[in-house]
Amino acid sequence: MNISLPPSGQTPEAQFGRRVAARLSAGTDALPHDIGERLRVARAQALAKRKLPARAAPVVVASHGGTATLGSIWWTRLGAVVPLVALVAGLISISVWQDDQRTSELADLDSALLTDALPPAAYTDPGFAQFLKSEAAQPQ
Template sequence: MTISTQSFSTSLDALEAQFGRRVASRLALGSEQLPHDIGERLRVARQQAVGRRKLAPQLHAAPVVVSNGRSATLGLGGRWWTRIGSVVPLIALAAGLITISVMQDDDRANDLAEVDSALLTGDLPPAAYTDPGFAQFLKTDDATAR
């Protein structure tokens, strides 16, 4: 058993129309009991909502040029701009992360270069820093200096 998409959309449209009629009848029954000024504000609000609903599908339509009784779309490529608009922030994010990574690597290299230059230009030979007795001497020297 197969259902064609046309009959399916027709049945959905019929259900939607039936639901709309039921809601409208309930609103009409309830609005009879309201004061006149509130009823008028509701009527105006309904008219505005219906007007907006009729305009909404036209916002996404492509512009149409009519010439000699034939119509053609301009083909502005709405999907193309949407794709570019969604890819540009990702590219910017990736570029920012790469820039941060490079800057941090440069900072680490500069810090290590400062330590190396301090070791090589200092008064002690580099082998002294690996001596466990020297590390103990530094600890006790810091404790007595306080």
């Protein structure tokens, strides 16, 4: 895999960092000397503490008889499937629980309608609906 570098030989991140540093340095001329010195020391400390990019260490996998003992592809596949199975099981259980709640609410509503003093046909009567609206509109 070939990675082409910009014409200057620097990575885009390094170029961006140099542009930011130049922009920050350009504004220090107008600052008092003591503040400029503190900024210079802070930059020097930051450069001393910065971490250089770590090189990737090669991965060593021991094998016995042609089967990898560490980093097996089966463990990787199992690790990818287990969260998916848990998600599907959770969604199914939520769906069942919501259906159960809706059925319970409908049963409560049906029992309230059937045990009420009014017959269920009264609720479908347009005149009764108008009566309820007029009762609600009148001040008590």
